[in-house]
Structure formats: structure tokens, C-alpha cells
Amino acid sequence: MKLAILSRAPRCYSTRRLREAAAARGHTVKVLDTLKFSIELRPRAPGLHFRGKRLSHYDAILPRIGASITYYGTALVRQFEQLDVYTPNSANGIANSRDKLRALQILSRHDLGIPPTSFVRRKEDVLPAIEHVGGAPVIIKLLEGTQGVGVILADSVKIAAAIIETLQSTKQNVLIQKFVGESAGRDIRAFVVGDRVVAAMRRVAQGGDFRSNVHRGGQAQAVELDPVFADTAVRSAQIMGLKVAGVDMLEGREGPQVMEVNSSPGLEGIEGATGLDVAGAIIDYMAGQVSFPELDIRQRLTVTAGYGVTELTIGESSNLVGQTLAESGLRSKDIVVLTLTREVNVISNPKSSRVLEPHDRLLCYGKLEHMRDLVPARRKGKPSKVRKLQPGAGSPAAATPEPAPPLEDLAP
Ligand SMILES: Nc1ncnc2c1ncn2[C@@H]1O[C@H](COP(=O)(O)OP(=O)(O)O)[C@@H](O)[C@H]1O
Ligand SMILES: [Mg+2]
Numbered sequence: 082m083k084l085a086i087l088s089r090a091p092r093c094y095s096t097r098r099l100r101e102a103a104a105a106r107g108h109t110v111k112v113l114d115t116l117k118f119s120i121e122l123r124p125r126a127p128g129l130h131f132r133g134k135r136l137s138h139y140d141a142i143l144p145r146i147g148a149s150i151t152y153y154g155t156a157l158v159r160q161f162e163q164l165d166v167y168t169p170n171s172a173n174g175i176a177n178s179r180d181k182l183r184a185l186q187i188l189s190r191h192d193l194g195i196p197p198t199s200f201v202r203r204k205e206d207v208l209p210a211i212e213h214v215g216g217a218p219v220i221i222k223l224l225e226g227t228q229g230v231g232v233i234l235a236d237s238v239k240i241a242a243a244i245i246e247t248l249q250s251t252k253q254n255v256l257i258q259k260f261v262g263e264s265a266g267r268d269i270r271a272f273v274v275g276d277r278v279v280a281a282m283r284r285v286a287q288g289g290d291f292r293s294n295v296h297r298g299g300q301a302q303a304v305e306l307d308p309v310f311a312d313t314a315v316r317s318a319q320i321m322g323l324k325v326a327g328v329d330m331l332e333g334r335e336g337p338q339v340m341e342v343n344s345s346p347g348l349e350g351i352e353g354a355t356g357l358d359v360a361g362a363i364i365d366y367m368a369g370q371v372s373f374p375e376l377d378i379r380q381r382l383t384v385t386a387g388y389g390v391t392e393l394t395i396g397e398s399s400n401l402v403g404q405t406l407a408e409s410g411l412r413s414k415d416i417v418v419l420t421l422t423r424e425v426n427v428i429s430n431p432k433s434s435r436v437l438e439p440h441d442r443l444l445c446y447g448k449l450e451h452m453r454d455l456v457p458a459r460r461k462g463k464p465s466k467v468r469k470l471q472p473g474a475g476s477p478a479a480a481t482p483e484p485a486p487p488l489e490d491l492a493p
Contacts, residue, residue, distance in 0.1 A: 082103075082108045082109070082140045082141055082367070082368050082371050083108070083109040083110075083138070083139050083140045083141075084103050084108050084109065084110045084111070084139065084140065084141050084142070084143060084364075084367070085110075085111050085112075085113045085139045085141075085142045085143070086099055086100060086103075086110065086111070086112045086113070086142075086143045086145060087113055087115045087142055087143065087144045087145060087146065087154070087157065087158070088112055088113075088114070088115065088145040089114055089115055089116060089147060089150070090145075090147075091112040091114075094347070094348060094349040095145065095345075095347050095348040095349065095360075096112055096145060098348050098352065098359075098360035099143060099145075099348070099360045099363065099364065100112055101360070102358065102360035102361045102363070102364045103364045105361075106361070106364055106365070106368070108364065108368065113131060115144075115146060115150060115153065115154050115157055116150060116153060117131060117132050118130065118131050118136070118157050118160075119131075119133075120156060120157065120160045127160055127163035127164055129157075129160055129161070129164065139161075139166055140166070140167060140371050141166065141167040141168065141367050141371045142158070142161050142166055142167070142168045143168070143169065143325070143363070143367065144157075144158045144168060144170055144175065144344075144345070145345045146158070146175055146344065146345055147345065148179065148225060148227050151175070151176065151179050151225075154175070155172040155173075155175050155176045156172070158170070158171070158172040158175060159172035162374070162376065162377065165374045165376075166374060167367070167370060167371045167372075167373065167374045168374075169275075169323070169324035169325045169363075169366070169367055169370070170322070170323045170324060170325055170326070170344050171322045171323075171377070173322055173377065174321050174322030174323040174344060175323070175344040175345075177321055177322065178321045178323060178326070178341070178342040178343065178344045179225060179344065180224050180225060181222060181224050181225070181226075181256060181340075181341055182198075182200055182224050182254070182256055184321065184341060184342055185198055185256075185339075187320060187321065188317060188320060188321075188339060188342075191316070191320055191425075192425040193313055193316060193317060193320075193337075193339055194313065194330075194333060194335060194336050194337050194338045194339060195338055195339050195340075196214075196220075196258050196259045196261055196331065196333075196338045196340065197213070197214040197215060197258070197259040198214065198256050198257065198258045198259070199211075199213055199214055199256070199257040199258075200254070200256055200257070201257070202249075204246065207241075207242050207245050207246070207257070208238065208242060210257045211238050211241055211242070211257055214257055214258060214259040215259045215260075216238065217235065217236060217237045217238045217240075217241060218234055218235060218236050218237075218260045218262070219234075219235050219238075219241050219257060219258070219259070219260055220232065220233070220234055220235075220256075220257075220258040220259070220260045221233045221234075221235055221241060221244050221245060221248070221255050221256070221257060221258075222255060222256040222258055223248070223253060223254070223255060223256075224254045224255070224256065228294050228296035228297065229290075229292040229294035229296060229297040232292055234260060234291050241257070245257065260291075261331040261333050261338055263332070263333060263334050264331035264332045264333060264338075265291075266285060266286035266290065266291050266292075266293055267283055267284065267285050267286070267293055267332060268283070268284055268293045268329055268330060268331050268332070268340070269281060269282070269283055269284075269304065269306070269310055269329070269330045269331075269332060269337070270282050270283075270284060270301075270327055270328070270329055270346070270350070270351065271306060271310060271311065271314035271327070271328045271330065272326075272327055272346060272351050272359055273314050273315055273317075273318040273323070273324075273325070273326045273327075273328055274324065274325055274359075274362050274363050274366045275324055275366045275370070276315055276319070277311075277315060278306055278311045278314050278315060279357065279359055279362040280303075280351050280352075280355045280357045280359050280362075281303070281304050281306040281310070281311075281314075281355070282301045282302060282303055282304060282350065282351055282354040282355060283301070283302055283304045284299040284300065284301050284350075285299060285300050285301075285302075286298075286299050287299060287300060295347070295349075295350040301350050301351075301353070301354035302354055303354050303355040303356070309336055309337060310330060310336075310337045313328070313330060313336075313337040313339060314326075314328035314330065314337075314339075317339050317342050318342060321342045321344075323342060323344050324366070324370070325344075325346070325363055325366075326342050326343060326344060326346060327342070327343040327346025327347070327351075328341075328342050328343075329341050329342075329343070348360055378390075382446055387448060387449055387450065388446070388447065388448060388449065389446070389449045389452075390419075390444065390445070390446050391444075391445055391449070391452050392422075392442050392443065392444050392445070393442070393443045393445055393452065393455050393456065394440065394441070394442050394443075395437050395438065395439055395440060395441040395442075395443070396439065397439045397440075399439070401437050402437055402438065402439050403436065403437070404436070404437055405433060405434050405435060405436050405437070406418060406431060406432070406433045406434070406435050406437065407433035407434065409437065411443075411445070411447075412433075414447070414448070414451040415447045415448045415451060416445050416446070416447035416448065416451055416452060417445065417446045417447055418431055418443045418444070418445055419444045419445065419446055420443075420444040421435065421441055421442070421443055421444075422441070422442040422443075422444070423438065423440075423441050423442075424440075
């Protein structure tokens, strides 16, 4: 495999180890500075230049995008996606995981433990939000902090409210999050590669700090991971669209609580604590996957006018209840069922013999017009005629009055 590691820090431990692991396995590997690319956009020909020269073909990239260059870095990864170059972490995955709010929003619809969290804007909503997540002590977090910077523990509601007000007055967005006290300065970092955890460590904060980040002096030790934690980590990474990820989980009373999913997790702490060749595991995984480039499924499935993806829910009294997928007639209406979600279980590519039950959710691809017919009337919406603006609607129109439209134009 010809591999490019996208990194601004060729000499840092993680980059060095990844390059060594790739070279030791006989791959061709280059470390390319993320900010030295230029992205070229032409019809039918997405292109890339590196240091002013056209980039030669690569089979795979491994993005190591730091928080300070998320925008450019994800734009670059997206460009490689357009060129069908394999990446274990998609541009969307990196962008979604980088923002702690966005990541928790995406995770929150799944059956995964996350600390109760609020995001509010109005001053009068701050106190109720603190109460909703469990009252003081409470965690206040900047959306894009790393290495423990921007994570604050406020002992009282008064202090919390003052901190939030101060941060908001400087235009910073903050999360209000339950302080998972029983985890007491400890957390679990699970290193996910593909669909398994290849290494895991427990980090313990030092000197009375509640933050266990290795960069804050947290001491790391290898752990034999409880299967529930391993499963939570793998599913979180999968949901975020990341095949290489460091998943941070608190050890809550009710099990793992995912705090964040890191798309460029450091290797030094985890390899040091576990003595495992994590870099090698990443390279081996990529070499096995290189013929399956990451693709933006939505982008690819919505290119034909009139076709799209939607989720249909089987109602209690739907006549589809009790029918198999084959009997449902969906296929003959040009609708393909991609997944079936029953309670919290997702069945991929459900068989035609699968019998439908009330509340099943079908992720479908097909003709929007036919799918619309299957949605209960309340949610149905045929495209309506675009009406003419009434004079006086919006100030510019009012300034230049137009003759009133004939009545029939306004009739439904
Ligand atoms: N809700 C919480 N309850 C208890 N401890 C927390 C909570 N959120 C974060 N921490 C502690 O702070 C550390 C940093 O938080 P995290 O959300 O991972 O941000 P960062 O991106 O800075 O690592 C965690 O590793 C954990 O030790
Ligand atoms: Mg963290």
C-alpha cells in the first residue's frame, strides 16, 4: 500500500511510530504536511497539489488532524474522499467528533451511556439546565477543548452560573454536564481500530485534579476492558464514522458514560501503558481495508432527482404489520430497505422473509414520491406551488410596491 500520513508533526511520537510500523510492513509511506496541500476544484476532476506539484496516486491516507486546523484538515480529507482514496476516518467523522456538542447530539439517539448534558443560550435557562443535569457540582465544557483545557468543575450553582455567563459574554459556547463524581478523577481510554478495541487504559488524575488527561499528568495503566465498555467504545466510533478512534469513557454507576471520541488519538500514552503495538494494528487494519474507500453514502445516494433516503416507521395499525418484506410490495415500488431498526437493534440488509412489527423503523432508499405515500397523512407534504409574495411582505418589497397578484395565484 502507498500511504500518506497527514500530519504537521513528523517528529512527534505518534507520527514516527505510524511511519515506522508502515515501513516495517513493506508499505511505501510518506508524512505530508496537511497545510502544504492545495485543493483544486474543476468539473468532473477533483484535484490535489502538494507543495505546488500535482500529487501522485496514493492508496490510503491516515489523517492526524490537530484541533487548530480542523477546517482545512477536514476539507483535505474530503478531497481525498472525492478522489476515492481510502481513509479510515471520514471528513464528516472528524468534524462531528471534534465538536463535543455535535458528537453527543449524534450519540444521544443511540442506546449508549453519555453524561446528561445541556446546551443553552438564554441567561434564564442556565439555572434550570444545571438542575436538569443533576445540580452542583457540575461540569462546564468548551465545545472544542482538548487535553483537559476548557473543562471546569464548578462546586456551586452560583459559581457555575457566573462562569457560564462570563464565557458566554466572550462568545464562547459551553456545555453544562453532569459531574460523574463516582468516576472520581478516573476514566477509560479505549483505542478502537476497525470494529474492535485494540488497547485500553485507565487514566487516574494526579494532585487532586478531576481531569485524568495524560497531558495533565494523569497516570495511565493498562486495563482488561469490561465487554460493555468495549462494545460502547466500538459502537461510538462506528456511529461517528471513525475506524481509528480514542473513546473516553467515565466509569459511571450505571456503566460507561462516553465523554468524547477522539479522531487523532495519541499513541504514546496507550503504547506506553499497555506495551502493545497500536501503530502496527492501525497499519494492518488499513492494509486490509484499502480497497474499500470511505464514501459519503448520502452524497452518493441522492444524485438522481426524485430519489432519496428516508426512514419509515411502521404504525400500530399499518397494513404492513405481519407481512414479510417480500409481501410488503416495497421493492416493486422501487424502494430498497437498507436497515431495519427494532427497539435498539439494527438489522442491516434485512432478509425478504423478515416479518414486520409495529414500531419497526425502515431506513429506505428509493423513489421519494412512493415513500411519501407510505408516510401517515400528518407528515405527508406534496411540493406546493411557489406563491407570489404579497405586497408589503418584507421591507424591500414594500419599498417598491408591485401590483397585487391576481387572486388565483394565491389560491391553494
Ligand atoms: N462529566 C464529567 N464528570 C467527571 N469528570 C469529567 C467529566 N467530563 C470530563 N471529565 C474529566 O475531564 C477530562 C477531560 O474531559 P474531556 O471531555 O475528555 O475533554 P478533553 O478534550 O479536554 O480531553 C476527562 O478525561 C475526565 O477525567
Ligand atoms: Mg478527553
